[in-house]
Amino acid sequence: MNADRYDYLDLVTTVDGSGVARIRLGGELDWETADDLTAAARSCLTADPPPRRLRLDCAGLTLCDSLGLAALLMIHRKAGETGTPLHLDNRPPLLDRLLELTGTAYLFATAEEAGGRMAAAEQAAATRPAPPPPPSS
Amino acid sequence: MESCEGPPRSAQGLMSSVGASWLRAPYPAMVVDTAGTVVEANARAAALFPGAVRGARLADAAPDWLVRGHRSTGPGAARRAGPAGPVRGRHGTRTLEAHPTPGEGGHTVWWLVDDTDRSQAQAALRSEQERTAFLADASSRLLASLNTERCMEVTVGMAAEHLADAAVLVAPGAGRRHPLAVAAGGTVTHRTARIDPSAVPGLAEALQGFPPVPSRWIDPAALPDWAVPEALTGPVGSVAVTPLPGHGVPAGALILLRRGDHAAFDASEEVFARIFAARAGIALSAARLYTEQSGITATLMAELLPPALRQVHGVEYAGGYRASKETERVGGDFYDVHPGAGPDDETLAVLGDVCGKGLQAAVLTGKIRNTLQALLPLADDHGRLLCLLNGALLSSHHTRFATLVLASVRRSGGVTHLRLTSAGHPAPLILRQDGTVEEADTSGTLVGALPDLRSTTAHVDLQPGETCLLYTDGVTEARGGPLGDVMWGDERLRDTLAECADMPAEAVVEHIQLAAATWTGDHRQDDVAVMAITAPRTTHLTAVDGHTRGRYTA
Numbered sequence: 001m002n003a004d005r006y007d008y009l010d011l012v013t014t015v016d017g018s019g020v021a022r023i024r025l026g027g028e029l030d031w032e033t034a035d036d037l038t039a040a041a042r043s044c045l046t047a048d049p050p051p052r053r054l055r056l057d058c059a060g061l062t063l064c065d066s067l068g069l070a071a072l073l074m075i076h077r078k079a080g081e082t083g084t085p086l087h088l089d090n091r092p093p094l095l096d097r098l099l100e101l102t103g104t105a106y107l108f109a110t111a112e113e114a115g116g117r118m119a120a121a122e123q124a125a126a127t128r129p130a131p132p133p134p135p136s137s
Numbered sequence: 138m139e140s141c142e143g144p145p146r147s148a149q150g151l152m153s154s155v156g157a158s159w160l161r162a163p164y165p166a167m168v169v170d171t172a173g174t175v176v177e178a179n180a181r182a183a184a185l186f187p188g189a190v191r192g193a194r195l196a197d198a199a200p201d202w203l204v205r206g207h208r209s210t211g212p213g214a215a216r217r218a219g220p221a222g223p224v225r226g227r228h229g230t231r232t233l234e235a236h237p238t239p240g241e242g243g244h245t246v247w248w249l250v251d252d253t254d255r256s257q258a259q260a261a262l263r264s265e266q267e268r269t270a271f272l273a274d275a276s277s278r279l280l281a282s283l284n285t286e287r288c289m290e291v292t293v294g295m296a297a298e299h300l301a302d303a304a305v306l307v308a309p310g311a312g313r314r315h316p317l318a319v320a321a322g323g324t325v326t327h328r329t330a331r332i333d334p335s336a337v338p339g340l341a342e343a344l345q346g347f348p349p350v351p352s353r354w355i356d357p358a359a360l361p362d363w364a365v366p367e368a369l370t371g372p373v374g375s376v377a378v379t380p381l382p383g384h385g386v387p388a389g390a391l392i393l394l395r396r397g398d399h400a401a402f403d404a405s406e407e408v409f410a411r412i413f414a415a416r417a418g419i420a421l422s423a424a425r426l427y428t429e430q431s432g433i434t435a436t437l438m439a440e441l442l443p444p445a446l447r448q449v450h451g452v453e454y455a456g457g458y459r460a461s462k463e464t465e466r467v468g469g470d471f472y473d474v475h476p477g478a479g480p481d482d483e484t485l486a487v488l489g490d491v492c493g494k495g496l497q498a499a500v501l502t503g504k505i506r507n508t509l510q511a512l513l514p515l516a517d518d519h520g521r522l523l524c525l526l527n528g529a530l531l532s533s534h535h536t537r538f539a540t541l542v543l544a545s546v547r548r549s550g551g552v553t554h555l556r557l558t559s560a561g562h563p564a565p566l567i568l569r570q571d572g573t574v575e576e577a578d579t580s581g582t583l584v585g586a587l588p589d590l591r592s593t594t595a596h597v598d599l600q601p602g603e604t605c606l607l608y609t610d611g612v613t614e615a616r617g618g619p620l621g622d623v624m625w626g627d628e629r630l631r632d633t634l635a636e637c638a639d640m641p642a643e644a645v646v647e648h649i650q651l652a653a654a655t656w657t658g659d660h661r662q663d664d665v666a667v668m669a670i671t672a673p674r675t676t677h678l679t680a681v682d683g684h685t686r687g688r689y690t691a
């Protein structure tokens with residue numbers, strides 16, 4: 001871990017011509033910085049016009065604690081309310097592991113999986129939801 | 138004044154040389170010769186000193202201070218001590234300043250200036266400066282402590298020292314018992330007494346926050362014994378009762394007592410006492426609020442601290458909890474053991490981790506523990522239990538969640554059966570007799586943030602001496618090592634657990650905690666909770682019918 005980035009979260013928000021909003025995360029997403037991310041995402045989602053998609057680029061994330069995950073869940077909830085598809089791109093292993101462990105990975109489909117997962121989700125919604133796979137150890 | 142120093146040699150000449158203007162000067166003026174006889178006085182001086190007629194002795198006509206002042210301005214005196222300066226003194230209700238100027242033939246011309254107003258203003262300024270300094274001192278001393286008793290001590294101590302001879306502070310009490318602080322003769326005492334506030338005029342009103350009654354309404358002879366400190370020598374001469382206004386609610390009342398030989402409280406002193414009381418009241422009220430809040434926190438904390446675990450129905454439980462330094466004693470990690478009704482009933486053990494830290498996490502922890510307690514009868518179906526818990530925790534305002542592990546434990550003969558369900562939590566580790574460590578095959582969704590919940594339950598059997606370890610990620614994520622930046626990690630936890638084969642539950646917990654704490658050293662760390670469920674190596678007591686307590690030794 002780089003000491004300069006300790007307790008620090010970089011947020012860069014961009015909206016491209018096609019109406020896709022991106023938030024690039026860099027640093028630590030923890031109890032001190034989680035609210036900043038929630039606020040940034042909220043202002044994206046409540047923009048006029050609303051974004052077609054919201055993509056969180058997690059490549060620069062060095063830490064995500066439980067409040068960081070709570071922020072991601074809140075953004076997921078808000079995106080669901082506005083009907084904006086939400087993607088977590090370039091997840092580092094630490095984030096993947098956290099999402100698997102807490103059984104929340106299915107909420108955040110990556111771009112490649114989006115199509116398949118969505119179809120699966122629709123199918124699953126019709127029947128009984130299947131339990132998630134056990135976390136990789 | 139230069140006009141006094143003219144060439145004429147007599148008083149008559151002086152007058153003729155200065156002319157009538159001298160007599161019409163706006164200040165009283167008189168000419169006194171070296172023998173102390175009044176030579177001339179103008180109309181204003183005559184009005185001031187009716188006896189100061191020509192030829193009268195100054196000593197008969199003027200106050201002593203002026204006579205003394207005149208003697209010191211004599212020719213001899215002037216040579217000894219140089220020109221004399223003005224002298225000041227009182228004349229009746231006035232304060233006068235007398236300026237001597239040398240006149241012809243050794244006469245002295247006294248110009249008198251009435252500076253009553255100035256000296257009164259100076260006295261008032263001095264008194265205000267003293268009061269301001271006192272109030273500043275009072276504020277800093279009162280606010281230095283958030284201890285109610287200390288605040289009461291400072292209040293009565295300062296009041297007895299600066300405002301009166303003795304002071305009694307009556308704090309609002311429960312029923313008729315009121316805490317009292319009494320200061321007199323340099324000592325401060327505390328007591329709680331059953332008193333009747335209506336026995337002191339104005340006290341009952343002051344305790345309710347009404348403005349004080351004027352002190353002259355209070356008859357000192359009618360004061361009850363408790364309101365007159367023993368250390369106060371002599372009879373009480375005057376009494377003032379002042380409310381101590383707090384934040385919204387009265388913080389008490391202050392009774393000020395002065396001895397009979399001292400001046401009674403005047404209006405300005407009563408106002409000043411109220412200003413002092415306002416500061417004391419705010420400090421007291423802050424101290425009381427703090428005391429109440431810390432009491433509430435302590436009560437809540439006591440309820441939230443993890444329980445001491447023990448052996449339940451032939452199975453050993455041990456828990457260890459270490460709150461992070463940032464959150465102090467209570468944080469987001471918790472564990473509980475709910476014993477089954479009988480030896481054949483399952484005991485539910487829970488270990489969890491609530492998102493966040495501090496008070497908010499503690500409140501959510503309390504909610505989860507209470508809800509789980511209420512849901513105990515449904516513990517035979519972990520999935521359903523978690524769904525109900527999830528529903529109880531869901532909030533539209535936040536996505537604070539909890540991850541937890543449920544363990545339903547039942548011992549049957551030598552084997553301990555476990556049903557383990559993880560809700561978004563690290564899966565429990567199973568330590569076998571031979572030192573191998575397995576991970577329980579359970580996983581699930583966290584609770585409290587999502588409408589849907591999924592979970593799988595693992596069934597695990599423990600042979601005597603085997604342990605199931607539940608832990609929060611504070612253990613594996615404890616940072617340490619040479620630079621303090623390496624996580625302890627799953628592997629180190631497993632390796633450490635492997636060393637614990639055949640240990641009792643308590644020893645397993647201590648071993649894990651010690652190893653993790655050694656790794657972390659002084660570095661920042663999160664809350665850490667571990668719980669060991671161990672099937673003890675015990676002998677089955679065949680003599681007992683198998684349905685009573687104590688079927689197992691150990």
